[in-house]
Amino acid sequence: MTVQEQVEIVDAAKVLKLLGDKTRLTMMKILADHDCCVCEFVEIFGMSQPSISQHMRKLKDAGLVEEERRGHWIFYSIREDHPHVQLVESVLASLPSQDDKVKELIKGGKRICC
Amino acid sequence: MTVQEQVEIVDAAKVLKLLGDKTRLTMMKILADHDCCVCEFVEIFGMSQPSISQHMRKLKDAGLVEEERRGHWIFYSIREDHPHVQLVESVLASLPSQDDKVKELIKGGKRICC
DNA sequence: TTATTATATAACTATATGCTTATATAATGA
DNA sequence: TCATTATATAAGCATATAGTTATATAATAA
Numbered sequence: 001m002t003v004q005e006q007v008e009i010v011d012a013a014k015v016l017k018l019l020g021d022k023t024r025l026t027m028m029k030i031l032a033d034h035d036c037c038v039c040e041f042v043e044i045f046g047m048s049q050p051s052i053s054q055h056m057r058k059l060k061d062a063g064l065v066e067e068e069r070r071g072h073w074i075f076y077s078i079r080e081d082h083p084h085v086q087l088v089e090s091v092l093a094s095l096p097s098q099d100d101k102v103k104e105l106i107k108g109g110k111r112i113c114c
Numbered sequence: 115m116t117v118q119e120q121v122e123i124v125d126a127a128k129v130l131k132l133l134g135d136k137t138r139l140t141m142m143k144i145l146a147d148h149d150c151c152v153c154e155f156v157e158i159f160g161m162s163q164p165s166i167s168q169h170m171r172k173l174k175d176a177g178l179v180e181e182e183r184r185g186h187w188i189f190y191s192i193r194e195d196h197p198h199v200q201l202v203e204s205v206l207a208s209l210p211s212q213d214d215k216v217k218e219l220i221k222g223g224k225r226i227c228c
Numbered sequence: 229t230t231a232t233t234a235t236a237t238a239a240c241t242a243t244a245t246g247c248t249t250a251t252a253t254a255a256t257g258a
Numbered sequence: 259t260c261a262t263t264a265t266a267t268a269a270g271c272a273t274a275t276a277g278t279t280a281t282a283t284a285a286t287a288a
Contacts, residue, residue, distance in 0.1 A: 008210050009143065013136040016205065020131030021246080022124050029123065038265060051247055053266055072256065072264060090204045091130065096122050135276080152235060165277055167236055186234060186286065 015084045018062055019091055023047070024055050028078065028088070029098045031065060036102075037073040043110045044101050064088065073112055129198045132176055133205055137161070138169050142192065142202070143212045145179060150216075151187040157224045158215050178202065187226055 019025050023045060030036060030044070041052045056076055059065045063083075065076045082088065105111045133139050137159060144150060144158070155166045170190055173179045177197075179190045196202065219225045 009140055009212070010136050012205075012209055013134055013139045015134075016130050016139065017134030020127055020129075020134040022127040023246090025127045025130065026123055039263095048248065049265070050249080050267080054246080057266080069255080072262095074265065084208075087205065087208045090208065091126075091201065094198075094201045094204065095126055098123070137276085153233095162278065163235070164237080164279080168276080171236080183285080186232095188235065 012084060012087060015062065015064070015087060016091075018058060018064065019088070021055070023051075024059060025095070026098055026101075027055060028059070028064070029092050029095050030101060031076060031078050032089075032092045033097075033099065034102050035068075035075040035077045037075050037112055039073070040105060040110065040112060043105060043108070126198060126201060129176065129178070129201060130205075132172060132178065133202070135169070137165075138173060139209070140212055140215075141169060142173070142178070143206050143209050144215060145190060145192050146203075146206050147211075147213065148216050149182075149189040149191045151189050151226055153187070154219060154224065154226060157219060157222070 019028065026045075027036075027041060030041075038049060038052050038056060041047075041056075042049050045052065056065065056067075060067065060076075063079055066079045067074050067076050069075075078088070079085070102111065133142065140159075141150075141155060144155075152163060152166050152170060155161075155170075156163050159166065170179065170181075174181065174190075177193055180193045181188050181190050183189075192202070193199070216225065
C-alpha cells in the first residue's frame with residue numbers, strides 16, 4: 001500500500017544519503033572485504049580520529065555496520081541482517097575495489113591484526 | 115590505478131547523494147516508468163514549483179535526466195547514456211513501484227498527455 | 229502583438245552536514 | 259592500581275542543502 005511504500009522509499013533515501021559521502025562510501029567498500037578499526041581509517045583517509053568515529057557512528061546508528069572488540073581495538077564490519085543489505089551490496093558491487101588502500105596500510109605496517 | 119578509482123568512487127558518491135533525498139529518489143523512480151513534467155511533480159509532492167524545478171535542475175546538471183519540450187510542457191526522462199546508469203538502475207530496481215502516484219494523478223485529471 | 233501558462237532563477241532562511249580541537253570514557257596490561 | 263591507548267563525545271565553525279516567496283524567462287495561442 002501507499003504508506004508501506006512511502007516508508008520504504010524514505011528509508012532507502014536515508015541509506016543512500018549515508019552512502020552519498022565519499023568517505024563513508026569508501027569505508028563501506030573497504031569493509032565489504034576487510035574488517036577495520038577506527039585507527040586504520042584514520043591512517044587511510046588522513047583525517048582526524050573524531051571525524052572517522054563520527055562517520056562510523058552514523059553507519060552504526062543506521063544499522064549498516066556492527067562493532068566487535070578485539071584486544072585494544074574495536075573492529076567494524078558490515079551487518080548482513082540490515083533490511084537494505086541488498087541495496088547496499090548492489091551499490092558496493094558497482095564500485096572499484098579499494099584493496100590498494102588496505103595493501104598500502106599493510107606495506108606501511110599500520111594494518112592491525114588480531 | 116588509485117587516481118582512477120578515486121575519481122570513480124567520488125562520482126558514485128555524488129550520484130548517491132542526489133538519490134539520497136526522498137523527493138529526488140521518488141522522482142527518479144517515477145521517471146523510470148513515466149516521463150513527467152514539473153507541474154505533475156508539483157501535484158504529486160504537494161510542494162512549490164520552484165522546489166521541484168530546483169530538484170530537476172540538480173538531476174539534469176548531473177546528467178541523470180534529460181528534458182524535451184512537448185507543447186506547453188517540458189517532459190523529463192531518465193538518461194540512458196549516463197556513466198552511472200547501471201548504478202542508478204540497480205538502486206531504482208530495489209525500490210517499490212510508485213505507479214500509484216501516477217494513477218492518482220490520472221484519477222484527478224492532472225496527468226498531462228501529449 | 230499580447231495574454232497566458234509553464235518553467236527557471238534569484239534571494240533568503242532554517243537546518244543539516246562534515247570537519248576541527250579539546251576532553252571524556254573505557255578497556256588493556258604493566 | 260595506574261598509565262597507556264583506542265575510541266567516543268562535546269562544542270564550535272564554515273559550508274551545503276532544501277525549502278520558501280517573488281520575479282524573470284520562454285513558448286504557445288488568441
